[in-house]
Amino acid sequence: MTKRGETAISPTREEDYSEWYQQVIKASDLAERSAVRGCMVIKPWGYALWENIVDALDAMFKATGVQNAYFPLFIPLSFLKKEAEHVEGFAKECAVVTHHRLEKAPDGGLVPAGLLQEPLVIRPTSETIIGDSFSRWVSSYRDLPILINQWANVVRWELRPRIFLRTSEFLWQEGHTVHAAPEEAVERALLMLDIYARLAEEYLAMPVIKGRKTASERFPGAVDTFSIESIMQDRKALQAGTSHFLGQNFAKASGIKFQNTDEKEEFAWTTSWGSSTRMIGGLIMTHGDDDGIILPPRVASAHAVLLPIYRSLEEKTDVMIYAESLAKELRGIRYHDAPLRVVIDDRETGGVRNWIWIKKGIPLRVEIGPRDIAQNAVYLGRRDKKSSDKFSIKREAFVGSITQLLDEIQKNLFERALSYRNAHTITLDDRDGFYAFFTPKNADQPEIHGGFALSHWCGSQDCESKIKEDLGVTIRCVPFENAPQNGSCIGCGKPSNERVVFAKAY
RNA sequence: CGGGGCGUGGCGCAGUCUGGAAGCGCGCCUGCUUUGGGAGCAGGAAGUCGGAGGUUCAAAUCCUCUCGCCCCGACCA
Numbered sequence: 037m038t039k040r041g042e043t044a045i046s047p048t049r050e051e052d053y054s055e056w057y058q059q060v061i062k063a064s065d066l067a068e069r070s071a072v073r074g075c076m077v078i079k080p081w082g083y084a085l086w087e088n089i090v091d092a093l094d095a096m097f098k099a100t101g102v103q104n105a106y107f108p109l110f111i112p113l114s115f116l117k118k119e120a121e122h123v124e125g126f127a128k129e130c131a132v133v134t135h136h137r138l139e140k141a142p143d144g145g146l147v148p149a150g151l152l153q154e155p156l157v158i159r160p161t162s163e164t165i166i167g168d169s170f171s172r173w174v175s176s177y178r179d180l181p182i183l184i185n186q187w188a189n190v191v192r193w194e195l196r197p198r199i200f201l202r203t204s205e206f207l208w209q210e211g212h213t214v215h216a217a218p219e220e221a222v223e224r225a226l227l228m229l230d231i232y233a234r235l236a237e238e239y240l241a242m243p244v245i246k247g248r249k250t251a252s253e254r255f256p257g258a259v260d261t262f263s264i265e266s267i268m269q270d271r272k273a274l275q276a277g278t279s280h281f282l283g284q285n286f287a288k289a290s291g292i293k294f295q296n297t298d299e300k301e302e303f304a305w306t307t308s309w310g311s312s313t314r315m316i317g318g319l320i321m322t323h324g325d326d327d328g329i330i331l332p333p334r335v336a337s338a339h340a341v342l343l344p345i346y347r348s349l350e351e352k353t354d355v356m357i358y359a360e361s362l363a364k365e366l367r368g369i370r371y372h373d374a375p376l377r378v379v380i381d382d383r384e385t386g387g388v389r390n391w392i393w394i395k396k397g398i399p400l401r402v403e404i405g406p407r408d409i410a411q412n413a414v415y416l417g418r419r420d421k422k423s424s425d426k427f428s429i430k431r432e433a434f435v436g437s438i439t440q441l442l443d444e445i446q447k448n449l450f451e452r453a454l455s456y457r458n459a460h461t462i463t464l465d466d467r468d469g470f471y472a473f474f475t476p477k478n479a480d481q482p483e484i485h486g487g488f489a490l491s492h493w494c495g496s497q498d499c500e501s502k503i504k505e506d507l508g509v510t511i512r513c514v515p516f517e518n519a520p521q522n523g524s525c526i527g528c529g530k531p532s533n534e535r536v537v538f539a540k541a542y
Numbered sequence: 543c544g545g546g547g548c549g550u551g552g553c554g555c556a557g558u559c560u561g562g563a564a565g566c567g568c569g570c571c572u573g574c575u576u577u578g579g580g581a582g583c584a585g586g587a588a589g590u591c592g593g594a595g596g597u598u599c600a601a602a603u604c605c606u607c608u609c610g611c612c613c614c615g616a617c618c619a
Contacts, residue, residue, distance in 0.1 A: 196618090312619055315619095
């Protein structure tokens with residue numbers, strides 16, 4: 037649909053950000069919506085990306101002693117009742133299985149039959165069912181800590197789904213740990229948050245702010261919730277990973293008790309931490325441009341595509357031999373401990389094919405034609421540069437420098453995202469300025485506006501909810517790296533000793 | 543669940559007000575010519591106009607009901 041001179045994605049981010057997001061996903065072939073409302077089909081190009089994220093996270097988890105396990109999809113309703121606050125947080129979005137059979141209906145259709153004695157809730161998260169196991173796994177302080185992670189799907193019945201960002205079913209990992217001491221549990225929760233931050237920054241090239249959630253934004257049932265927050269190109273914040281210190285709340289609910297060194301029985305201290313396919317949404321909205329997604333090399337579904345260019349069959353033969361040998365050579369190179377992922381696309385030559393790969397966000401496009409072969413070179417395009425900004429490079433130099441090149445792209449993307457965040461992070465001390473910052477100029481057709489506002493907050497939930505009510509702006513987190521500073525609350529003017537991050541959020 | 547918008551080949555849309563043979567662009571298929579920045583020409587396939595009911599000689603168009611999607615709000619990773 038796009039023509040020369042236009043952007044590959046229409047509308048542009050500026051024109052209609054939400055629609056741009058949908059179109060980018062379609063154009064990049066990452067995923068599509070399914071017949072079931074709120075659910076998505078993750079297509080191979082998107083799933084490869086997810087697998088790379090999974091591999092990176094999984095390795096980091098295991099390096100800290102975490103082991104993988106798997107717990108059931110179905111949670112007995114009675115389990116959820118155990119932790120009142122927790123239930124309240126999720127009750128509104130639970131899918132419930134009530135029958136275990138289908139029978140022929142009089143009209144020829146099928147109807148559910150075989151009513152279950154106890155309804156089963158499809159896990160919205162697994163604290164309760166894992167807690168049930170943990171209660172049996174733990175009896176002594178010698179059994180602790182328990183460090184478990186599971187890769188799974190969960191279901192939260194969403195009212196307003198948005199592909200990757202908020203789907204009714206999504207893929208994630210949920211870690212659950214049990215400790216003998218609260219300090220140790222907090223330390224674990226923070227350690228896992230660090231891993232999320234590393235994943236975001238080093239792999240997804242998404243700069244994040246680590247911090248603590250305010251009481252109102254806390255996970256239901258948690259004592260403390262930590263998160264990483266990232267800015268999207270519409271200047272809204274995305275929570276890309278959370279880690280919770282659950283205190284003894286869930287241990288009490290599930291009966292996770294142990295005998296300590298003083299021979300006394302006490303409830304254990306637990307944590308849970310999760311990150312999901314939502315991160316892919318964040319990736320798209322952090323790096324994508326009006327020509328499609330841009331995949332950071334560390335997690336890219338593929339690093340390079342070789343694009344043979346030829347006129348005749350003889351040329352094709354020569355070009356393909358060259359391309360195959362180059363692909364083989366590249367695949368022998370290791371990039372951050374894994375072989376380079378290289379694909380050859382020998383479909384019809386011409387510009388369309390080139391644009392397909394731009395839209396898919398592949399870091400490197402490697403054109404190979406007779407001219408290049410004659411010079412023993414390739415013609416290279418980088419996704420982090422303008423699409424027309426291509427250059428010739430000797431094959432040997434290319435092969436020798438590709439890993440540095442990918443790292444450079446990775447770094448570029450991160451720095452670009454960081455400078456975007458810096459450009460849209462503002463320190464605000466007056467209430468009027470704060471309200472102006474978060475108010476669109478055109479209320480009917482809000483333009484991209486706002487950003488991260490660093491402002492003082494007195495700590496009162498009233499001020500927080502007033503601002504949320506007025507502007508739809510919430511406190512994303514109280515950053516860990518925060519210089520103490522005296523000021524007055526942006527809401528009520530009362531004294532405050534540190535700034536928090538205000539933003540509209542996904 | 544409240545407010546707004548939209549459902550017409552794979553994608554994007556026109557046609558609906560004022561009823562009268564289902565169209566356009568892109569994509570797809572075939573052939574020829576092309577080919578290092580989104581190729582050209584010729585031919586072709588593909589739509590029960592979201593669904594059901596009604597009005598009418600005649601419905602994409604009018605009426606009633608219904609389903610779905612998108613945006614804003616509430617909720618959420």
